[in-house]
Structure formats: structure tokens, C-alpha cells
Amino acid sequence: MSDDVPHSSRRRRVRKSKPASATQGRDRWILSYADFITLLFAFFVALYSISLKTQGNDRRLTETLNGVFEAVQKSVKPINIGQPIIGDPKDQDVVNAKAIPANPPNMEEKLQNPVSATITPKPTIYDLLNNTINNDFKSLQKSGQISISESPHWINLELKSALLFGAGEYQLTNEAVALLIVISNILKSYPAPILVDGNTDNLPVTSNRLISNWHLSSLRASSVVDELVYRGVNPKLIAPIGFASEHPKVRNTNSEARQQNRRVVLRISKTQAGNLYDYLFK
Incomplete structure (x- = not known):
């Protein structure tokens, strides 16, 4: 069961x-x-x-x-x-x-379409200086007190001594300082080797403070360099040089010709360099 x-x-x-x-x-x-x-x-x-x-x-x-x-x-x-x-x-x-x-x-x-993508080239230092002279210092250009030219290797900015100094002097006038301030602003934007050469006529100096035209031309070139460096130009890229009356623009035959020969020329190189000494001697 x-x-x-x-x-x-x-x-x-x-x-x-x-x-x-x-x-x-x-x-x-x-x-x-x-x-x-x-x-x-x-x-x-x-x-x-x-x-x-x-x-x-x-x-x-x-x-x-x-x-x-x-x-x-x-x-x-x-x-x-x-x-x-x-x-x-x-x-x-x-x-x-x-x-x-x-x-x-x-x-x-x-x-x-490469034409549409073309970038506008940066203006050269010659273009800026030339435009500044034509626009801001047109009267000085017409009177021949300031002029600009160029060669294959240099840009030459010529300033008459009467525009920068008094008779037989090497200290800059107030008008010269104002002009160099404008020029220095352009030179700072385009750093390049610069030679500042001073030139005189063939008449002997009459001041007791000066020894010769060599002395006067060198001091005038140095005054311009001092002002440009004070305004910001690189001192390694600029130097003064005095030629006295040994590099005349025209023959020293009369007062007008001598006035043309009394000048300071800023020679700005078209070639870039780290300093002026290496550019000239190395």
C-alpha cells in the first residue's frame, strides 16, 4: 500500500x-x-x-x-x-x-583663379618716403630742399644743409628735428643699413670751433645720426661719414652751386643686413 x-x-x-x-x-x-x-x-x-x-x-x-x-x-x-x-x-x-x-x-x-587670390604687396621704403615727401613736404620738394632718388642698390634721400642747420653750424634746427621724426618712423618700419654722409662746399670754415670742412661735414652727419637713433632707429644699422668738399654734386663755381653741394644724404641700402659693419666690411 x-x-x-x-x-x-x-x-x-x-x-x-x-x-x-x-x-x-x-x-x-x-x-x-x-x-x-x-x-x-x-x-x-x-x-x-x-x-x-x-x-x-x-x-x-x-x-x-x-x-x-x-x-x-x-x-x-x-x-x-x-x-x-x-x-x-x-x-x-x-x-x-x-x-x-x-x-x-x-x-x-x-x-x-590665382588672380583673385593675389595678395597686395607691401609698399617699399622708397614708396613710403616718396609719398611722404609728395604729400607732407611738397613745398620743400619744389624748392629743392629735399629730394629722393634710387639706384640699383641704394635709396638716396638728400636734405640741403640750409634746411637742417644754420650757416656754419652743426646743431639741428627745430624744423629739422620735426622732419627727421617723420623720416625715422619710416626707417624703423623697414630696418636696413644706412649711411649718413655730410658734404660741404670748397670754402674754408670761418668758425673758431671748427678745424676744417672735414670736421664740419662729419659733425653735421653725426647730428643727423644722433637724432635718428634717439627717435628709434637701430644704432647698429646706421653710421655717419664726412666727405668735406671732396664729393661735390656740381662744380663749386658760384654761390648757387655751392649751396647745392652743402647737403646731407641718407643712403639707405636695399639689401637687408644684421648690422652695418658686417654689411660694409665682411
């Missing part, structure tokens, strides 16, 4: 497990229902696409239909968020950087 009881209880437990498996089979309709809903959604999207077709937008119709069928396919597959990354993320950044075009469209247009 004791043996029958376990046997009957085992039978009852087996019979109770069958309704559970039947319940699992009945729940499988949810999968079919989900597929039906997905297809129904695709159907309505397709109807919307057909309405786009009536408006003549073939490209949007194609994109929409492709999106619908891809959505149906992805509904039974795992959906990936974003693009898969293969390899090291650092390598992916390199790939993305390579995908960026080297030359933007605007740059390509500039390369094809």
Missing part, C-alpha cells in the same frame, strides 16, 4: 506539467502579431510613398521604399546603433581625417 502512493503521486505530477507546455504554445501568437504590426506599418508607409509618386518625386519614393524594406528586415535582426568600429578607435579618427578633402571648394577656386 505504501508503494502505490508514491507511484500515483508521480502520475499526478506528470499530468499537471502538460497544461504548462500548452500555455507556452498559446503565447507564440505574440511573435506573429508583432510581425503583422510591422508589415502593417510598412504598408501604410508604402501608401504614403505612393502619394509622393503622384507628386512626381521619384527619388523620395525610392528612398522611402528602401527604408521600409530595410526596416522590415531589421525587425528580425539585431539593430546596431551607429556604425561598427573596426580596429583601434584612434585608427578610426585617422580614417575620418583622411576622408576630409585636403582643399576646400573655395581653396580650389583660388588655386584655379
Whole structure:
């Protein structure tokens, strides 16, 4: 009798497990229902696409239909968020950087049209000095007190001694200081070797303070250099030199000719250099 009881209880437990498996089979309709809903959604999207077709937008119709069928396919597959990354993320950044075009469209247009990309060249020191003389010191230029010229290697800014000094003097006048301030501002912007040479006529000096025209021409050139250096010109790029009457502009035949020979000339080199000494002697 004791043996029958376990046997009957085992039978009852087996019979109770069958309704559970039947319940699992009945729940499988949810999968079919989900597929039906997905297809129904695709159907309505397709109807919307057909309405786009009536408006003549073939490209949007194609994109929409492709999106619908891809959505149906992805509904039974795992959906990936974003693009898969293969390899090291650092390598992916390199790939993305390579995908960026080297030359933007605007740059390509500039390369094809070099005229539009031309940069205005910086004005030369000769242009600035010449414009300053023509605009600010036009009367001095007309009277011959100041002039500018150039050669293949030098720019020559000539200042008459009567504009800078009194008769037989080597100290600058107030008008000369104002003029040299303007000139120094240009020279500071374009650093280059500068020689300042003083010249006199052939008449002997009459002042007790001066020994000769060599002395006078050197002191006048030094006064100009001192003022330019005081106003900010690099002292390593400038030096005075006196020629006395040994380098006349015209022959010393009369007072007018002697007046032309009494002058100070700023000779500005067109070649850049670190200092004047190396430029002249090395």
C-alpha cells in the first residue's frame, strides 16, 4: 500500500506539467502579431510613398521604399546603433581625417583663379618716403630742399644743409628735428643699413670751433645720426661719414652751386643686413 502512493503521486505530477507546455504554445501568437504590426506599418508607409509618386518625386519614393524594406528586415535582426568600429578607435579618427578633402571648394577656386587670390604687396621704403615727401613736404620738394632718388642698390634721400642747420653750424634746427621724426618712423618700419654722409662746399670754415670742412661735414652727419637713433632707429644699422668738399654734386663755381653741394644724404641700402659693419666690411 505504501508503494502505490508514491507511484500515483508521480502520475499526478506528470499530468499537471502538460497544461504548462500548452500555455507556452498559446503565447507564440505574440511573435506573429508583432510581425503583422510591422508589415502593417510598412504598408501604410508604402501608401504614403505612393502619394509622393503622384507628386512626381521619384527619388523620395525610392528612398522611402528602401527604408521600409530595410526596416522590415531589421525587425528580425539585431539593430546596431551607429556604425561598427573596426580596429583601434584612434585608427578610426585617422580614417575620418583622411576622408576630409585636403582643399576646400573655395581653396580650389583660388588655386584655379590665382588672380583673385593675389595678395597686395607691401609698399617699399622708397614708396613710403616718396609719398611722404609728395604729400607732407611738397613745398620743400619744389624748392629743392629735399629730394629722393634710387639706384640699383641704394635709396638716396638728400636734405640741403640750409634746411637742417644754420650757416656754419652743426646743431639741428627745430624744423629739422620735426622732419627727421617723420623720416625715422619710416626707417624703423623697414630696418636696413644706412649711411649718413655730410658734404660741404670748397670754402674754408670761418668758425673758431671748427678745424676744417672735414670736421664740419662729419659733425653735421653725426647730428643727423644722433637724432635718428634717439627717435628709434637701430644704432647698429646706421653710421655717419664726412666727405668735406671732396664729393661735390656740381662744380663749386658760384654761390648757387655751392649751396647745392652743402647737403646731407641718407643712403639707405636695399639689401637687408644684421648690422652695418658686417654689411660694409665682411
